[in-house]
Amino acid sequence: MPSEVPEKPAPLNTPRSEDPERQFVRFTRLQRILHICMICSFLSLATTGLTLKFSYTRWASVVSHLLGGFESEGNIHRAAAVVMFGVFITHLVDLVRLKKREHLSWRSLVLGPGSLVPNGQDLKELIGTLKWFVGLGPRPAYGRWTYWEKFDYFAVFWGIAVIGSTGLTLWFPVFFTRFIPGSFLNVATIVHSDEALLATGFIFTVHFFNTHLRPEKFPMDITVFTGRMPLEELKRDKPREYEALVADGTLEEHMEEAYPPIVTRTIRIFGWAALAVGFSTVLWIIYAVIFAYQ
C-alpha cells in the first residue's frame, strides 16, 4: 500500500550526531494502529480460545483462572472478536479512502504496484528465492511486498472469513439454527478451532520467523510499530522498491525523523510481551497436541 506523504522532507545525509536519523516510512499511522489492535485482539482470541480447545490440559485451567474464569474468558473472546472485525472493516474502508484520495481505479488498486494481490512477479520471486535457498542463484531483489508478506496478508482475509463466520455461528447458535441443522454447530466448532489453531501456529512460528527471528533481523523488527525503517535496510530488503523510488526521485517524500529511543524502547517492550505470549502459546499447543492429546 502506498504510504503517507512525509510532511517535512529532510536531507538524507545529515550528520547522525546533530540531527535525529531520518528513516524510510513504510506504514501509515492507521496501519500501525490497526496492527497493534490486531495483535492485542489476536492474542486475546488465541489465549481464551485455546483454553477451551485444550481444556484437558492443566495449563488451560490455570490460564482460564487467571483470566477470571470461563465466563470472563468468553467475554474477552467476544470483545476481541469485535475488535478484530473492527480492524478488518476499518482496513477495507481505508482501502476505499486510499482509492478516492489517489484517484485510483479499482483495477489499479488491486493490480497496481503497491497492491498486495499476488502477481507474476511474486511467482518469479518465489522461484528465485527457492533457487537462492539451495544456492542456485542470487537473492531476488524484492519489491515493496514480498510473496510471504502477501501470503500473511491474505491469510488474515481467509482467517477472518472462516473463523469469523463460524465464530458468529457459535456465538448465536439459536439464530443460526433457524437456517442450518444443529449438527453444523459441531462442524463449525471444529472448523473454528482448527483454523484458529492454524492461524495461531502459523503466526507464532512462520510469521515470527519471517519477520523477527530471521538471524539478520533478530530479535525483532519494529517497523510495523514505528512505521519507519532505516534506509539501509530498505536498500537491502526491498532493493526493487528503493530503486523505483530513486528512479522516481520521490524517495525523499518518504523519509521522516526516527522516533526517539524512549518510544522505540516502549515499542520493544510491547513487542517482547507479544512475542512471549506467542511463544508460550506455541509451546502450550505443542504440549497439548503432542503430549497431552485426548
Place this chain on the structure above:
Amino acid sequence: MAETKIARRKWRLGVAFAAILITLFTLRISERPVRAADPPGAECLACHGDKTFNTTRAGKTVSLYVDGKKFATSIHASFGCTGCHADLEGKDFPHDKPARVKCGTCHSDEQALYSKSLHGKAVARGDALAPSCVNCHGNHAIYPVKDPRSAVAPLKVPFVCGQCHSEGTPVSRTRQIAQDNILGNYSESIHGEALLKKGLAVAPTCATCHTAHSILPHTDPASSINRKNIAATCTKCHSQIESVHRKIIRGELWEKQANVLPACPDCHQPHKIRNVFYEMGMANADCMRCHANEKLRRARDGKSMFVNIDEASHSVHGKKGIACSQCHSEVNASRVRPCETITKGVDCTSCHDEIGKLYATSIHGQLNAKNDSNAPTCKECHGTHGILNKQDPQSPTFAVNVPNLCARCHREGQKAAVRYTGTQHEIISNYTESIHGTLLKNGLTVTATCTSCHSAHHILPRSDPASTVNANNVPNTCGQCHHGIEEQFENSIHSKKVSGYGKPLPVCNDCHTAHSIHRTDENSFKLNVMGTCGRCHEKIAETYFETYHGKVSRLGYTKAAKCYDCHGAHDVLKVTDPRSHLSRANVAATCQKCHAGATRRFAGYLTHATHHDPKKYPFVFYTFWGMTGLLLGTFVVGGIHTLLWLPRAFQMRRELKAAEAAAENGEPHAGKDTKEDGDA
C-alpha cells in the same frame, strides 16, 4: 269268695317269690364267669403271687412277684391283669415276657402331653435315665392322686421327682440342668415347708409349677415355667398377687405384658422362694446405703460402684419409678448384701424385648455375642443410670449428639475405625462437612444422622442384604426423608424395576456419596457429576468432554449443561422413552432451559459428537481430518520454507557484520550501518 281271694293272694306271693328266685338265680349265673377268676388275677397270681418267683434276663435275676393284695386295692384292680397286659390274654403258661404296658391306650391325653415333654422325648431318644409312666406312678399299686397311698400324692411328689433330681443322682450329675440342689432348696422354701413340714396338701409341689406330664425346659415357649407363662403359672394360686406388686410392677402390665416385665423368678428365685418381705431389699434407698458412697469401689477391679441417685432419678427410668432391682434383677433380698447374688450384667431386653432382638442381629450384637471387647452394648450408647429419652437434648442419643456418639468408636484412629477395611474413611469429618452434618450443626434435628441411615439398633454392614445401607435398600432408606425423589428414582432407568438390568445399578450414594453428601447446587458437585456418571457411562462421558459443554465444564464453568441438565437427575430415562427429557417431544424444551428460543433443529446439535467415530458422526470426522490436513499441509510448506531460509539468513547476518566491521575500520561506506540491529 273269701277262699277265692286267699287263693289269689297265695298265687301272687308265689309268683313274686319265683320272680325273686329267678332274678337271683339269673344274677348268680351272670356273675359266675367273673367270679371264676376271683380274686383279681388269681389265675396269674398262682405263679406271680409267689415271692420267690423270678427269672433271668440278660444275666440278671428279675423278680416276677406281684403283690396281689395291693393290686386288689388299686384303681386298676377291676380290669384284671390282662386289662393292661392285653397281649397275654388267652396265652398258655408259661408265657413269654409281656410287651411294655401302654398306659396311653386309656390315658391318651396324658400320653400326648408326655410324648411332647422333656421326659417323653428323652425316652423316644432311648435315654436310659428318662422316666416313663411307671417310674413315677408305680406299676401294680396305682391309686388316685388324692389317695395318700398314691406314689404321686402331693406329699410324695418331691420325692418322686427327687429320685432323679436330687443332688448326686445320675441325672443331676450328667444332665444339663441350670438349677442345683433343687430338692434341698425346695424343701427349705416356703412351698416345701408348707407341704413337707406342715402337711399342707394344697401347697405347690414340683408338678404344680412344672405340670405333671407336660414338663418342658423353661426356654420352650410352651413350658409352664417359660418367662411368658410363669406369671400365669404362679397366679393359679397367687391370683391376687399383682395388687401387692403394684409398687414395683403395674398390675395390669404384669398380666398383659408379662414378657416385658420382670418375671416372678427374677425376684423369687426358682425353688428357693422364701417367706420374706421382698420389697424391703429392693427399695432404691437400700441400694443407696452403700452406692451413694462416692468412694465405693468393686474389690475385683477397683471400678467405681458409686451411683448418682440424682442422675438416676432424673433418667427416663427414674421418672417412671423403675427401681434399681428391676434392672439389677438378680438381687436377693434375703441377703445382707442383696447384690451379692448378682452374676450377670443388666439385661435391658427383659423390658426392651423387640429392640433386644434387633440388636442381637446387628453387627454390634453379633460381635458382642462373640465376646468382642470392642462391641458396644446398650450402655455404651445409652449410658447406665442416667439414661435419657432421645428427645432430651442432654441425651447422647439426641439427634444432634448422635454423630459424636458414634464418633467415639468410628472416628479415624478409634477402635472401630482401625478395624474397618471398607472404602469409607474420615466418616465423621466427612459427615460433619456434608449437607446433613451442616444442617445438624445448625440445629435441624430432623436431618439425617448416623442412625437415620444405619438405623439405631439394626446396624449391619453394607454387604448384608438386610442392612439399611445395602445397595438394594438404600433408595428406601434415603426415601424415608427424600420421598419424592425416591419415587422419581424408582421410575427411572436406574431402577431395577424399570430396567430389569441384572448388574448392579447406581443408587443414591453412588452419585451423592455416603458420608460427604454435598448440596447439588455446589460447584464441587456440579463439576464432579460427569466423572460420577462416567464411572459407568465411560464412553459417553468422554465424548461429552469433546463438545462445548464438556470443555467449558472442565474449565470450571458450572452453568454449562451437565449430564443431569439434559438427561434428568433422578428421572433419567432412555432417550427413546417418550417421557424422557430428550425424547422428540421434550428435547427442545430441555434445550430452552438454557438456550431461550431453541428449536428442534437447534437440538440437532450433537452433544456427544466425537471425531473418532466416522460411522456415527461422519461430518465431524471428515471435517476434523480435512482441517488437520490443511493444518499439516500449511505447516509443512511453511516449515520447509523457513528451514531452507535459515542457512541463507545466517549467511546474510555474517556478511552484514563483516560490512559493519569494515565500516568501523574507516573504510568509506555510502550508507549507514544497521544501527537498530546493532543496538539490539
